[in-house]
Amino acid sequence: MKKLKTDLLVIGAGSGGLSVAAGAVQMGADVVLLEKHKMGGDCLNYGCVPSKALIAAGKQAYTLRHGADFGVADVEPEIDYAVAKDHVHQVIETIAPVDSQERFEGLGVNVIRESGIFTGPDTVQAGETEVTARRIVIATGSAPFIPPIPGLDEVPYLTNETLWDLRERPDHLLIIGGGPIGIEMAQAHLRLGSRVTVIEGETAMGKDDPELAKIVLDRLQDEGMVLEEGALAEKVTGKDGEIKVHAKDGRSFTGSHLLVAVGRAANVDGLGLKEAGIKYDRKGIKVDAGLRTTNRRVYAIGDVAGQLQFTHVAGYHAGVVIRSILFGLPAKAKQNHIPWATYTDPELAQVGLTEAQAKKEHGINMEVARFEFQENDRAIAERKTTGLIKVMVVKGRPVGASIVGAGAGDLIGVWALAIASNLKMSQISGMVAPYPTLGEVNKRAAGAYFSPRLFESDMVKRVVGFVQKYLP
Numbered sequence: 001m002k003k004l005k006t007d008l009l010v011i012g013a014g015s016g017g018l019s020v021a022a023g024a025v026q027m028g029a030d031v032v033l034l035e036k037h038k039m040g041g042d043c044l045n046y047g048c049v050p051s052k053a054l055i056a057a058g059k060q061a062y063t064l065r066h067g068a069d070f071g072v073a074d075v076e077p078e079i080d081y082a083v084a085k086d087h088v089h090q091v092i093e094t095i096a097p098v099d100s101q102e103r104f105e106g107l108g109v110n111v112i113r114e115s116g117i118f119t120g121p122d123t124v125q126a127g128e129t130e131v132t133a134r135r136i137v138i139a140t141g142s143a144p145f146i147p148p149i150p151g152l153d154e155v156p157y158l159t160n161e162t163l164w165d166l167r168e169r170p171d172h173l174l175i176i177g178g179g180p181i182g183i184e185m186a187q188a189h190l191r192l193g194s195r196v197t198v199i200e201g202e203t204a205m206g207k208d209d210p211e212l213a214k215i216v217l218d219r220l221q222d223e224g225m226v227l228e229e230g231a232l233a234e235k236v237t238g239k240d241g242e243i244k245v246h247a248k249d250g251r252s253f254t255g256s257h258l259l260v261a262v263g264r265a266a267n268v269d270g271l272g273l274k275e276a277g278i279k280y281d282r283k284g285i286k287v288d289a290g291l292r293t294t295n296r297r298v299y300a301i302g303d304v305a306g307q308l309q310f311t312h313v314a315g316y317h318a319g320v321v322i323r324s325i326l327f328g329l330p331a332k333a334k335q336n337h338i339p340w341a342t343y344t345d346p347e348l349a350q351v352g353l354t355e356a357q358a359k360k361e362h363g364i365n366m367e368v369a370r371f372e373f374q375e376n377d378r379a380i381a382e383r384k385t386t387g388l389i390k391v392m393v394v395k396g397r398p399v400g401a402s403i404v405g406a407g408a409g410d411l412i413g414v415w416a417l418a419i420a421s422n423l424k425m426s427q428i429s430g431m432v433a434p435y436p437t438l439g440e441v442n443k444r445a446a447g448a449y450f451s452p453r454l455f456e457s458d459m460v461k462r463v464v465g466f467v468q469k470y471l472p
């Protein structure tokens with residue numbers, strides 16, 4: 001057995017692990033990185049990147065079908081699903097070098113392509129190498145949760161790990177789960193010509209503001225998606241090409257293909273966590289505010305830490321632990337300024353508290369400022385007027401923002417900055433946004449907060465009257 005000593009050992013080369021390794025090595029630490037499967041992890045190979053690439057293919061088909069209002073005749077595009085999948089793989093291949101073993105070795109990281117297993121509190125075995133490290137970061141991510149539904153293992157089903165290799169277009173795709181994976185893939189497949197039925201046990205897009213989520217779900221249903229809410233899948237029967245999902249309330253749905261998208265399971269098995277004194281449960285590894293596990297030398301970041309599961313969260317966690325590990329400085333991971341977006345058309349984005357959460361937390365001290373995309377000139381010019389922004393405000397500062405509409409994922413950035421920096425609504429309304437841009441909706445929402453205070457105030461009118469009387 002080869003023995004290695006290092007400053008920092010990172011287990012998992014996905015969004016979180018790669019960010020820690022790249023940051024730490026470039027700041028002078030000795031870094032060993034373990035990866036048991038593909039460099040780049042879920043986001044690059046099975047998650048964000050392939051899903052956004054397939055969504056782009058769907059968008060292209062939709063654009064061809066909907067040109068008439070612009071004077072460009074609608075056409076029914078000829079769709080080659082296998083070529084759309086080629087596009088998905090080309091996008092992955094184009095981005096892959098950034099996450100590659102070669103790039104990381106070039107930065108000075110010792111990359112070992114093995115599975116890591118703890119053999120002690122500061123020791124991990126990786127194949128024929130035993131690594132002892134001053135600090136260890138677990139960034140092993142998550143995998144699709146496969147629910148114990150009777151019959152599921154007797155039919156062929158897809159997950160986010162296998163969908164990208166499917167070459168034949170599903171005639172009728174059944175999707176169990178109406179979360180972001182299910183809904184994003186529903187729209188992409190609808191637009192590429194599949195029939196789609198989403199089978200959701202509770203409410204689809206249930207983590208988002210219901211008023212805004214409804215706008216997305218209505219659009220998808222207009223495009224042909226069949227949405228069955230309150231339909232908890234509890235049995236699967238049938239065979240290849242004819243799969244039947246039975247819901248608890250007696251409803252049943254038949255389709256040619258089945259995608260299971262009912263959440264994630266943290267990758268904690270087989271890591272030997274008990275050997276290292278690291279506590280975990282079904283949701284993930286237990287961490288404190290500084291992302292330290294119950295073993296003070298070991299940190300857990302990204303999906304395996306069981307909090308919000310997004311690539312930008314894994315990246316943010318990386319920054320927090322680098323500060324703590326490399327500089328010994330106190331560092332805490334916060335959640336209130338973390339945005340997320342679902343890349344449907346229209347997009348749906350959130351940061352901080354939703355309206356319902358803000359009402360619960362702040363009661364009558366909370367006000368909601370709203371602005372509709374139908375009043376934005378750029379949205380009108382581009383016929384993208386389906387959209388709405390809501391900003392939850394307490395004592396003149398935003399505590400949350402929800403946006404549905406074109407570019408919502410980009411627009412939410414302003415509110416993520418505002419909340420992270422504790423900015424006031426007056427600073428957002430004072431910002432000058434270029435005309436005509438969708439970005440003006442942010443400024444106008446802030447303006448909507450001040451409008452009643454300025455335009456409906458007797459005091460303001462009295463002051464203006466007084467000044468005008470004496471102004472030379």
Ligand SMILES: Cc1cc2nc3c(=O)[nH]c(=O)nc-3n(C[C@H](O)[C@H](O)[C@H](O)COP(=O)(O)OP(=O)(O)OC[C@H]3O[C@@H](n4cnc5c(N)ncnc54)[C@H](O)[C@@H]3O)c2cc1C
Pocket residue numbers: 011012013014015016017034035036037038039040041042043044046047048049051114115116117139140141142160181267270271301302303304309310311312313314343
């Ligand atoms: C379909 C889909 C779409 C998504 N879209 C988005 C999106 O648009 N935006 C967004 O922000 N997020 C999105 N996500 C979420 C995002 O992919 C994850 O939050 C992100 O990948 C988490 O990064 P991570 O570093 O924690 O884990 P991962 O990226 O999963 O990386 C973990 C790595 O650890 C390795 N590993 C595991 N165990 C071991 C071991 N014992 N030894 C060595 N290596 C090990 C794995 O092989 C893997 O490479 C999406 C997810 C899915 C499934």
Ligand SMILES: NC(=O)c1ccc[n+]([C@@H]2O[C@H](COP(=O)([O-])OP(=O)(O)OC[C@H]3O[C@@H](n4cnc5c(N)ncnc54)[C@H](O)[C@@H]3O)[C@@H](O)[C@H]2O)c1
Pocket residue numbers: 147176177178179180181182184199200201202203204205206231232233234261262263264308309310340341342343
């Ligand atoms: N755009 C993005 O950033 C993006 C896109 C996709 C995924 N993700 C990440 O991946 C995570 C996982 O996504 P997801 O959509 O798999 O999970 P999810 O947990 O967000 O949604 C799963 C849905 O499945 C439903 N469900 C569970 N069991 C069911 C059953 N037996 N029958 C019917 N419905 C059932 C749940 O009620 C829930 O609505 C997300 O939470 C997010 O962190 C992010």
